[in-house]
Amino acid sequence: MRYIPLLMLFVVSCCKPVDLKKEEVLYNDYIKALPDLKIVSKDAPLVLKVHYVEKAGLLALDTEDRDSLYRLTEDLTRTALGYEIKFEETLVFDAPKYLKVVKSRFNESPIRFPALAYLISWFSPERDKAVGDAISSALKGEPQERLKTYLGDDASTANVTKNFLKNLSAIYAEADLDRHPLLSERNKNDEALFSYGHWSTILQGEHEADFILTNTGIIGADTGMPLYVIARGGVTSAFVENNAFRPYQGVGVIGLYPFLAEGEFFNAKRGRLTKEQKFEAIAWVWVHELGHLLMKKVENYTLEDSVHRAAPNLRYYDWVKKIRETKNHHSDKVGVLKKF
Numbered sequence: 211m212r213y214i215p216l217l218m219l220f221v222v223s224c225c226k227p228v229d230l231k232k233e234e235v236l237y238n239d240y241i242k243a244l245p246d247l248k249i250v251s252k253d254a255p256l257v258l259k260v261h262y263v264e265k266a267g268l269l270a271l272d273t274e275d276r277d278s279l280y281r282l283t284e285d286l287t288r289t290a291l292g293y294e295i296k297f298e299e300t301l302v303f304d305a306p307k308y309l310k311v312v313k314s315r316f317n318e319s320p321i322r323f324p325a326l327a328y329l330i331s332w333f334s335p336e337r338d339k340a341v342g343d344a345i346s347s348a349l350k351g352e353p354q355e356r357l358k359t360y361l362g363d364d365a366s367t368a369n370v371t372k373n374f375l376k377n378l379s380a381i382y383a384e385a386d387l388d389r390h391p392l393l394s395e396r397n398k399n400d401e402a403l404f405s406y407g408h409w410s411t412i413l414q415g416e417h418e419a420d421f422i423l424t425n426t427g428i429i430g431a432d433t434g435m436p437l438y439v440i441a442r443g444g445v446t447s448a449f450v451e452n453n454a455f456r457p458y459q460g461v462g463v464i465g466l467y468p469f470l471a472e473g474e475f476f477n478a479k480r481g482r483l484t485k486e487q488k489f490e491a492i493a494w495v496w497v498h499e500l501g502h503l504l505m506k507k508v509e510n511y512t513l514e515d516s517v518h519r520a521a522p523n524l525r526y527y528d529w530v531k532k533i534r535e536t537k538n539h540h541s542d543k544v545g546v547l548k549k550f
């Protein structure tokens with residue numbers, strides 16, 4: 211869960227104005243009341259259900275591709291984390307239908323809070339100021355050395371904000387397969403599919419799947435971005451959220467766009483990758499997320515040869531090269547979460 215400084219007091223959800231302060235209290239109480247996370251035992255094989263959500267016009271994985279991705283991730287999970295897992299894809303949605311299915315969750319108190327409060331909309335007139343405020347609070351209290359690793363020599367709020375906005379506009383300007391920008395006024399209703407807060411709510415309301423795999427990306431500005439998301443221009447590759455209904459107490463989402471994209475921004479910042487390299491990067495990121503979901507591991511920022519440390523930037527494949535030879539991912543040195 212991200213810590214979110216509150217931006218607005220009221221928002222309008224559906225038809226009635228919502229008091230965000232009250233909503234935040236309800237949400238925090240709800241999370242507090244969830245049972246503390248338990249580490250999942252490695253003794254028995256596990257089944258994880260996956261829903262696949264595909265948005266037309268973006269590069270995607272067909273059934274065979276997804277099958278190889280599931281098998282590769284299962285293999286890497288066995289060797290890196292010691293779990294015997296099996297993915298079962300139970301439903302495939304096209305994105306507009308999926309949004310219809312999950313839309314009621316955006317009005318369901320208290321899990322609607324992230325969808326109501328986190329997103330700094332790309333189309334908001336106050337966007338740049340709100341992004342600056344979010345970045346300023348993210349940088350506060352971080353050790354200089356870490357700021358330098360993630361953000362470069364000039365880690366001032368002004369410079370980081372400028373670069374962040376430049377990167378995020380370059381991402382949204384990437385052409386989709388129909389030569390339209392990824393996100394613009396034209397398809398502004400798709401913003402929910404790119405929004406961390408909306409995905410957080412979707413995952414918390416999920417009853418059937420342990421992971422949602424989608425060819426969109428969790429890419430945007432929000433009020434609680436951690437350093438590595440700021441450094442990547444708003445890209446959250448994947449994340450796991452609390453869930454009261456599923457056996458592992460959490461549900462994750464993997465956004466494929468940053469891995470599959472062939473646009474100018476990603477080819478420059480991530481590097482050109484072959485199909486096999488893309489698959490390997492996605493699979494390792496998925497293993498990282500399984501470290502959260504099954505072992506309840508906290509985010510690690512320091513162990514460079516461990517899968518528990520997320521890729522610090524978009525050079526996913528450099529990260530893969532660093533961790534795939536690792537025989538010991540130092541799981542014992544990484545702390546455990548009480549709540550996601």
Ligand SMILES: [Zn+2]
Nearest residue numbers: 498502509520
């Ligand atoms: Zn992580």
